[in-house]
Amino acid sequence: MADAGAKKSNSNTKSGGKKKDVKKETGLGLSKKKDENFGEWYSEAMDDVNMGDNANILRCRNKEKEGKNTYFPLFVSPSVLEKEKDHIEGFAPEVAWVTKCGKSELEVPIAIRPTSETIIYPYFSKWIRGHRDLPLKLNQWCNVVRWEFSNPTPFIRSREFLWQEGHTAFATQAEADEEVLEILELYRRIYEEYLAIPVVKGKKSELEKFAGGLYTTSVEAFIPNTGRGVQGATSHCLGQNFAKMFGIEFENEKGGKAMVWQNSWAYSTPTPAKKWSYWGRSY
Template identity: 80%
Template sequence: MADAGAKKSNTNAKSGGKKKEVKKETGLGLSKKKDENFGEWYSEVVVHSEMIEYYDISGCYILRPWTMSIWETMQAFFDAEIKRMKVKNTYFPLFVSPGVLEKEKDHVEGFAPEVAWVTRSGKSELEVPIAIRPTSETVMYPYFSKWIRGHRDLPLKLNQWCNVVRWEFSNPTPFIRSREFLWQEGHTAFATQAEADEEVLEILELYRRIYEEYLAIPVVKGKKSELEKFAGGLYTTSVEIGVMVMVHGDDKGLVLPPKVAATQVIVVPVPYKDTNTKEMFEACLRTVDTLTEAGFRVEADLRDNYGPGWKYSHWEMKGVPLRIEIGPRDLEKKQVRLARRDNSDKLDIPVSNLVEQVKDILDRIQENLFDVAKQKRDASIRVAKTWDEFMEALNQKKMILAPWCDEMEVEEDVKKRTKGEIGAAKSLCTPFEQPELPEGTLCFASGKPAKKWTYWGRSY
């Protein structure tokens, strides 16, 4: 980032240069390609798109406004939906006493290696260390038993928006594996398991909607295996497939779905020699006002120390879904040019039809991102009925759907047999929507009668 900043000063006098030359001078382009070095590409994208800034404590990241806006959009949707379900927000303390933490041993054992402890206040050692919550079950449930004195106090449906700390030691990665992260955690109590089961599926559907309707990521709803379930839980449901930055991003940078983008439309003036920039800037601001009044999130980039090419690259890096360009000819023809981030298509439209066209194109971008992601997802899935087929697909870095006997010992054996430098294969989830399982189908790993189809894969 310091290098890019230093090069900006060299660009000021050359703001009218060609796009390729400006990009080279400013260092805006990514140095790694997604298909060639995925890990380093991802690290570059999340920083250069201004989603995060690295902090001086490993595994902790500064979430910049570009990221917080996405979080707030998802939070607003989810919070409104759970309130319709009569869930109420609460807040419990960040700190946990050892006695409380150790009450639920099965639950705590799953988190023990990741629990961070406060052992000192100033220069004084604490008599009893205090844990920082990795999750809040052990903090909240003693008070549930105090507040619930009979069936008339049920159901109790609480949620909290908070941060948690899990002191992971394996390769911290922004948004994937960080030591502190924001989340919501719902904790509810019912009179019967049937009521609890029903709510679990209602909440899972809200998660699906966030992924598919907002982040444009297709998911598979299902149930975790006994080996992979949440520590101390009866069972764990999940949605599986990956994440927005990794799926939608390209070699230009971030690609944001319109529903979550902080800025859905960026307006850029395109002046030439002897252009009346005042008139052009006014047209840009009118465009912003018109679209803002119609409910879109819009900005104009009127900086005069950068050329249009630099601005195009800058906003492409940040993933803004739609760019509007306004040049001298556009003023004459009373039109604007639209440029899509998802597929680079360009279209000239009359100013009189601006709002309708922008709405239509943003809807198309949202839909296209989902469709392309689903095609990529489906292309990465392989069906494997034998161990050889499973290993072939695994070595091709595919997600595998395989018939399984549903035995924990067999899953542990799969992990042992596939363990390598890049990690072992594990079960991802058993989808609720099960393909037909013909009678006599055998487990891919044990040869025993198969009971279900389950997704498997490695983390990369």
């Protein structure tokens, strides 16, 4: 017993008698405290739990909805992007442009989509002819790029992220208004019922609304350590602005011409949730 104790003592006194620091294999030991320095704590937490490689599946079903899953191009030409001036002005500081092909300069730069309204809506004008074509509901999972120059933060504000974006068209504003709130409630459920993150539903101010839209609603989370809010997901009523720009009109039941009412809404994976389902399908 004495020999065993001696060996144990010797093993503890190697390297100048100091115990070797060994990081916990659980990855739960953090050197920073959330209350003292939230930014450093957050960065360390992301590294420790390997959140960047997390592939949690979040399933939120809404079987009553019907829609088509689609995929549209990554690149958009300047002529199309700039067709909706209010929209492009809102995103201008964040739009990333491709200017070279190999070593050759492109005659016309190509934008990488910051969102997909100006890519999708030229097709709406071709697909919608009469009231029987409405409502039109599309869902897309894709990567978008918003070139943040200051303080990009993993899972909160990053330059490239995967998201789900919905694009819909209706015959009346009442239908569009109803869907805006339905989608907002769906997003609240995702955060509160699946991620256990409390959020507040509300309407954005005129200065904060989606560029080119009529009004914007969102779910917002709160970070008590910093006193700041975080926008979780958005549901926009676009009104008829994009319909006028892209000529999206239909023949109504009386035989007259009318412009559609449109919505767009999005939920992105900077949150820990990587996948969820909509319209009864898993992604």
